[in-house]
Amino acid sequence: MTMTLGLDILLGLLGISMVLCFIRLFLGPNPPNRAVAFDTIAVQAVAMVALFAMRTDQPILMDVALITAVLGFLGTVMLSRYLERSELRDWESDED
Numbered sequence: 001m002t003m004t005l006g007l008d009i010l011l012g013l014l015g016i017s018m019v020l021c022f023i024r025l026f027l028g029p030n031p032p033n034r035a036v037a038f039d040t041i042a043v044q045a046v047a048m049v050a051l052f053a054m055r056t057d058q059p060i061l062m063d064v065a066l067i068t069a070v071l072g073f074l075g076t077v078m079l080s081r082y083l084e085r086s087e088l089r090d091w092e093s094d095e096d
Helices: 002-027 031-056 061-085
Strands: none
Touching: 002 061, 031 061
């Protein structure tokens, strides 16, 4: 009973944290901040799937968490390569 309550609390906290990261993703002042927010959302998605797998006692969901982790990593790599090669350099001057 207490483990279930603890997992529910952790899922709720992760949900609140994901909402804050989505706000940072949409309102981020520059592309590197958005990339960090995207990476954080990917890690939190993996954590939510793993916690949900523990909560429902379904180990098959750990495979989903693993696939989500790999896709999040690939998305972060693709976004960083795009930012590295892009000619948009207006985000380098953040001295406002």
